Amino acid sequence: MATDSRELLFVLGTRPEIIKLAPVIRATEASEKFSTQLIHTGQHYDDELSDVFFETLSVPKPDEWLGIGSGTQGEQTAEALRGIERAITALSPDAVVALGDTNAVLSAALATSKMDPAFAHIEAGIRSFDRSMPEEVNRVLADRVTDLAFAPTETAVEHLSAEGVTTNVWMVGNTVVDACLEHAPIAEKQSAVLERLGISEDRYAVATIHRPRNTDQQDRLVKIIDALDDQSFPVIFPVHPRTQDALAGIDVNSDGALRFIDPLNYLDFLKLLNSARLVSTDSGGIQEEASILEVPCLTVRPNTERPETIKAGVNELVEPKNLSKRIREIYQNPTIRQEMTGHPHLYGNGNSAEKIVSILEEEL
Template sequence: MKKVIHIVGARPNFMKVAPIHRAIAARTPFQQVLIHTGQHYDVKMSDVFFSDLGLPAPDVHLGIGSGSHAQQTARMMMELERVFQEHKPDLVSVVGDVNSTVAAAMVTSKLAIPLAHVEAGLRSHSRHQPEEINRVVTDRLSDLLLTPSRDADANLLKEGAEPARIHLVGNVMIDSLLASKAKAEQLPVLRTLDLAPRGYAVCTLHRPSNVDDPKVLGGLLSAVSHVASRLPVVFPVHPRTRKMISELRLSADFERNPNLRAVDPMGYLEFLALTSQARLILTDSGGLQEETTALGVPCLTLREQTERPITVDEGTNEVVGVDPERIRLAADRVLDGHGKTGRVPEFWDGRASERIADVFLRFLEGEQGALRVASA
């Protein structure tokens, strides 16, 4: 029996792997092994997502934990080499752009194990972002490049990837969203927080470039406080962000404005219940840019670039950077009724995982030159 190993390490990975795991189980005879590197090791940042998404418990948990990019990636590579040699997979599947992804890519390359990259081809074109390095390296080493949109195909072709390696499958994160939305909205999240549908905003911040710089973080919090002067803003605070707010003594923004509500990180279903009924999202998350486009919720991305330009070109996303005044003006436009409406991009239809399973099946059955399944 052919064996496929899935690598997860951080919470964005879980939403992508869960539907792929289900689709492979339903459509192929392959054995599947789930390896959790432990890159996110807080229960609220990791374990709850497994139960929310119906993802089975990991077969292997490496427990890597935190560290610098080099330290974390090196420890992952050492442990993954041992696990791959033990399990002897026929294919390793990685998703996204975190350190777990690139670590697995480098180890499979050294061991001559075929590699599939789900969410290939996304580019911010900024090498200052560690995630951009992870994307480029992983794509370079992958045998199967599974892309969410046509702009990702174009990026890969421009970089010299062979067309036969590229498979336009759609956005697998949207598979999880569409499968979970109705269940999420039955949860009493809004009632518990005393919120009305479309009567609040949501903010998330976690990227080091935003939360590690006192000037940048202070400016972002001042802009979010402005939004909170107009309607409640729910702010699920990432552990890294909470630590920096405390160390930099920036908690006064929350104390002065009761509409700015800091809460603990939420599980997938709770957070989806919150975001799906929001009036506005402010975020530096890549995944939320995609989810808000699928949900039709206006999104302001608090970064200077995005690796998901389709959410700007076709969706509800606007990249506004980190200048507080620019953020305030953009938020006021949305709250005054002039937010982007957008449309759902091609192949963001809840069936990306099925197309991925079909690509894996063809590849492992020896049909490595098969045509793209997205046109089927």
């Protein structure tokens, strides 16, 4: 390591952040110009959603775990803010790097804005224009105080410009492409998830639901579960801890197509998604991954911060009342499925981490 290396402090707290930051962390560790420290806020604290991903993605385990866990939006943000501020004071990094739209990102942005380091926001400029979503508030506020804005698309650059953020903005693509392209072939060779579940390639659908809009409204969640269960083919549902808690509070009898399973490690989930005939989700990251892997996607939300997937025709917004019918139509109709694939490069060609690290080297 060079003696004049710059110190980067990476802040992460959820499974998608670990996956998407992994290529950047690996690239910075390979650079003689940087030394790195990692803080895990602990927003995702289940081992299958956190620890195992560091091993799978060949990323060092965090130097500090804040262990925040669950709690209200304010509690999570406040505890992370305190922990990140302490870390900045102790380490004096040249820059704090965070990705996405979680409470960890907002806490990192707020802490850094009142201290010396630069704040680098990866996935800057993404917008759903729905302020009822905590994630949207986090995105907007983080981008207002960012020093280095790494936007995944030209649309994101335009959003930033419309909000007055026009300097130190770079369109770099999305690091999810780097992660997918590197790990999908490994998952294909190593994962035995289909055999364990007793399912065949292209003969099932995948579902993931975890957003508060869907889990915190019981009537809405019941309609989604009923729609997923009302199929003639297996629908595999890895259950997020938040969703597990929500399901415990309602009367759900999955006696049809739906199969609840525990959360999967990254390679198993990549294999499961890549081999599915379609996916139904409310996750922004899975919308991206589905487009890269060319799997038709139904997003159970009234809006999305990934509008390029809608424009390309590889993703559709659907309400719970229409979900069962639309799943069936896509599954049964090869013409529809063909129309919903074929755009794997919406977020770049897999060199986003390289671009980000190159810019950090120059700017810092």
